[in-house]
Amino acid sequence: MSISDTKDEAGATPPKPAYPEHLARESPYPPGVRRVPVDRYFRPEYHELEVERIWKRCWQWVCRAEEIPEVGDHMLYEVADLSFIVVRTAPDEIKAYPNACLHRGRRLCDHPGKRAEEFRCMFHGWAWNIDGTMKDMACGWDFPGTRDEVSRLPECKVGVWSGFVFINPDPDAEPLSDFLGELPDHFEGAGHDLGQRWKQVHVCAELPVNWKVVQEAFLEAWHTNITHPQMVRSPEHAYATGTRWDAFGNWMRLASALPTDKHRSAGPGWGVIAESEQQALNYYYDWHDQEAAAIRLQPGQKTGEITSKAQRAAVGQALGQGADAYHDAHMHSGEMLMLFPNFHPWGGFSRIVYRFRPRGNDPERSLMDILLMAPWPNDRPRPPPAPVHYLTVDQPITDAVELGYLARVFGQDLGNVRAVQDGLKMLRRGYVICSSENEAPVRMFHDLYDKWMGFEDGDHLSRASPANGAAGR
Amino acid sequence: MTGRNPPPLRSYRHGAFKTTYAQQPDGTVLVTHDDGREGRFHVDGRHIEGDLTQANRHMLYFAGGPALPDACRYRWGEVPVDLDRPSGWPEEQERALPHQLG
Ligand code: FES
Ligand SMILES: [Fe+2]
Numbered sequence: 001m002s003i004s005d006t007k008d009e010a011g012a013t014p015p016k017p018a019y020p021e022h023l024a025r026e027s028p029y030p031p032g033v034r035r036v037p038v039d040r041y042f043r044p045e046y047h048e049l050e051v052e053r054i055w056k057r058c059w060q061w062v063c064r065a066e067e068i069p070e071v072g073d074h075m076l077y078e079v080a081d082l083s084f085i086v087v088r089t090a091p092d093e094i095k096a097y098p099n100a101c102l103h104r105g106r107r108l109c110d111h112p113g114k115r116a117e118e119f120r121c122m123f124h125g126w127a128w129n130i131d132g133t134m135k136d137m138a139c140g141w142d143f144p145g146t147r148d149e150v151s152r153l154p155e156c157k158v159g160v161w162s163g164f165v166f167i168n169p170d171p172d173a174e175p176l177s178d179f180l181g182e183l184p185d186h187f188e189g190a191g192h193d194l195g196q197r198w199k200q201v202h203v204c205a206e207l208p209v210n211w212k213v214v215q216e217a218f219l220e221a222w223h224t225n226i227t228h229p230q231m232v233r234s235p236e237h238a239y240a241t242g243t244r245w246d247a248f249g250n251w252m253r254l255a256s257a258l259p260t261d262k263h264r265s266a267g268p269g270w271g272v273i274a275e276s277e278q279q280a281l282n283y284y285y286d287w288h289d290q291e292a293a294a295i296r297l298q299p300g301q302k303t304g305e306i307t308s309k310a311q312r313a314a315v316g317q318a319l320g321q322g323a324d325a326y327h328d329a330h331m332h333s334g335e336m337l338m339l340f341p342n343f344h345p346w347g348g349f350s351r352i353v354y355r356f357r358p359r360g361n362d363p364e365r366s367l368m369d370i371l372l373m374a375p376w377p378n379d380r381p382r383p384p385p386a387p388v389h390y391l392t393v394d395q396p397i398t399d400a401v402e403l404g405y406l407a408r409v410f411g412q413d414l415g416n417v418r419a420v421q422d423g424l425k426m427l428r429r430g431y432v433i434c435s436s437e438n439e440a441p442v443r444m445f446h447d448l449y450d451k452w453m454g455f456e457d458g459d460h461l462s463r464a465s466p467a468n469g470a471a472g473r
Numbered sequence: 474m475t476g477r478n479p480p481p482l483r484s485y486r487h488g489a490f491k492t493t494y495a496q497q498p499d500g501t502v503l504v505t506h507d508d509g510r511e512g513r514f515h516v517d518g519r520h521i522e523g524d525l526t527q528a529n530r531h532m533l534y535f536a537g538g539p540a541l542p543d544a545c546r547y548r549w550g551e552v553p554v555d556l557d558r559p560s561g562w563p564e565e566q567e568r569a570l571p572h573q574l575g
Contacts, residue, residue, distance in 0.1 A: 198561055200552060201573070227531050229487050275488040285548060288483040288536075289493075314551035331550075349550055374554050374561070383561030389573050398539035402566075402573045404547040411538055412531040 017327040022190040023255055023335070023347075029247040034443040035431040037462035038424040041210045045461050046453075047363040051080045054341050054452050057170040059179045061343045061355055062086050064199055065163050067385050068094065072115040072130055077167065079357045084156060084167060085109045085119065089131045096156040096167040101126060102149070119153075128153050162187055163195035164345070181249040183339065186347060191326065194345060197373035199385035203400040204369045206359055206393045207414065209421040211342065211366035212445075215356040217413045217420070219338060219445060221254060222438035225270050227412050230283045232274035234303040245440040250448065252441045253347065254336040266437060277303050286405050308332070315349050318375040338441060340448045349375065352406075364421060365393075370403060370410070430464030483540070487532050494528070494536035502537040504528045544569035 040046040062077035063086060074087035076099060083099035085108065101108045101121035108119050108128075118135050120127035127136040132153040140147065157168040159176025161184065166176050173179075187194055207214050217223070224231050245254050274280035278293065280303040287293050295306055311331040316323040326349075335347035344354035353371040369388075376382050389400055397403070397410040424432070434442045450456055484495035491507040504512050504525055512525030516537040520526045544565045547553060555563040560574050567574065 198554070200554070200561060226529065229489065229529055229532055230485055230535050232488060272487075272489045275486060279486065279488070283485070286546060288485055290482060290484050311550050314553070318554050318556065351549055351552065372549060372552055374552060376554070376561075377556065380556055383559060386573065396539060398541070400573075401541050401545040402570050404541065404545050404549060404552060406549045407541060407545075408535065408538065412534055415531065415534060 017325055019327055020190055020329055022186045023329055025246070027246040027248055029245055029252065029440040029444050031436045031440075032443075033436055034434045034446060036434060036442075036446050037431050037459050037464040038427050039430070039462050039464065040449075040459070041213055041421070041424050042363050043461070044361075044363055047080070047358065047361065049453055049461070050358070051082065053454065054449075055079050055082055055169075055358075057168070057173065058341050058452065059157075059159065059166045059168045059173065059176055060341075060357075061164050062096070062167050063165050064385055065094070065160055065165055065195075066199070066382065068165075070115055072117060073113070074109065074116055074130075075112040076109065080359075081361045082169070083107060084169070086158075086165060086167060087116065087130050094158050094160065094165055095130075095132060096158050097132060097153040098156070098169065102153070108153075126150070162193055163197070164343075179250055180339070181251070183248070183251055183337075186253070186337070187345070190347075191330070192348065194373055196376060196378055197351075198376040198382045199371055200351075200374040200383075201372035201389075201402045202369065202386045203371075203389045203391065203397075203403060204367055205391040205395075205397055205400070205414075207366050207368055207417065208364060208393050209366060209417045210363055211356045211358045212449075213420050213424070214366055214368055214414075214417045215342060215354075216442050216445070217417050218344065218354055218356075219441045220439050221336070222270060222435075223413075223416070225272060227416060228409055229272055230286070231272070231409075232280055232283050233271040234277055234280040235273055236277075236302055236304065244437065245444075247440070247444055251337060251339040252444050253338075254441070270438070274303075277301065281306055286408065311349060315375050318377060320377070322377070338445070340445065341452070351375075370400075370406070372403070430462070483536050485532065485536050487529060490529070492525075492528070492532075494532045496537045500537060502528075502533045504533075542569045 060079065063075050068075060068086065068088045071088050071090060074085055077084045077086055084096050085099050086094060086096045089095045099107050099109055101123065103121065103124060103126050106121050106123040108121055116130055118127045118129055125136065125138040129135045132155060134151045137147065137150065155171070157171065157173050159166045161176060161180060245252055274283070278297050281295065281297060282293050284303065284307055308328045308331050312323050315331070330348045332348065335350055336344065337347055338344045342356045346352040351372045351374060353373060355369040357367050359365040359367045391397065391399055397414055398407045400407055403410065450459065482496045482498065484493055486493050493505045495503045497503055500516065501521060502514050502516060504514060506525055510525040512523035512528060513521040514528050514533050515521065516533050518528070518530030518533055553563045553566060554561055558564070558567065560567050562570065562574065
């Protein structure tokens, strides 16, 4: 059922939902190419500085609030060689602490868990209440004059946005809401409260590459042309194959393939155009040429009509008639967002959320989290959030079959990232080039990266010669 | 939306390069150009034989690489849910995903 043939009880046609205002907002990133020194993708000095200046200072998404629903429920957040305990201390309060005993530094908590009443160190038995206050200083008489130093676990800042729990290890950090800026206007403000979604899928893959290398493979859409050539465009959408990014402070958004004149590329489109509408539909669903298409298009029928309806039906499975309140633009899955440094909550009903982070202290190891956040009705209890499905570095991403078609798409992306990690070291001139429009988000990421790393006046760690333009911008 | 039972071998067109990528029973991929040239390739891009010696390795992977169970051939925006089942997944997917459901 499409909106236009929906009648209310009086027989009047309800007004068609308007084109969403948040999608119409434009804020183009300043144009220009950018040269990025390659050292930052593999040299340990960068990793060490990232730990100090990004991972100890930036807001980071750590878990979903519904993963620690009861007081005492806790999980561990790990990034590089840092570990934090994230615990629910009251029905409406979550706290986070560096995971270290204040006696001689043993990791205080070894595993995530349920309904903890204390965190007791498994070395000599000192214990803190879950609110961080000292509970038991075993043999305290033997530590004269130190009680004040150990009476409270140091705290990280904690913020929650739409069910996503964030921490910032820096006690002087700005509030999360300031860091997010107008991001919420593009979600709950636009009828997409991710706090109501159900975490249906969560895969975490370990990869043998720098976290920025893999993140940047998901930070532009232009590579689709060569890396995902099966993702052909319907001939009627040929105009929309450029990608226009908009920047809003610490985050950026790609709004492509939306039924609007906005966000059009300045240049000619680059997408692979399907040879027929039927081919566009088949490949949209990964129906290959040797199987019968589940839907045969009628003469004159367009792919977009079918896919919009199917997406609407999928949303309707959860929201019922609630889906009718959304314009077709919400149904397209082309709204990519990225919040610095590593969090990608896609907009509309795309469902996708990514996170990228270094794994341990090896600058060539990372973790990629992939979530699918299903719409779910407010008046029904949500199923339990999906447990994390970990993939080792040797497992193919297609082992995570719950990702569906995306698993095969990721197989293509991840087929590139190892090759990128290797090739970067062979670049004699010492830098890569990012384009003005299609790669604006990669440029923006590195501009923000430079700011946080203290490289505003040039990347002083880089061995690339300033003369070739790599050290500056 | 999920597809029907696929036959064992897949093929796809690469319209921009006027080529067809067809999975072969031995796991290789036969690439045929509209001009008649052919080449056989490993899924990772290595050429085996034929006068067509170069191909898009991502298309090779897509035609010849891992397949998904039928129950999981959904698009990310259309992952099915079932409001009445405790797992939230329809029965068909629940059966295909025993390890992922915790
Ligand atoms: S190191 Fe924790 S009690 Fe000694
Ligand atoms: Fe990709």
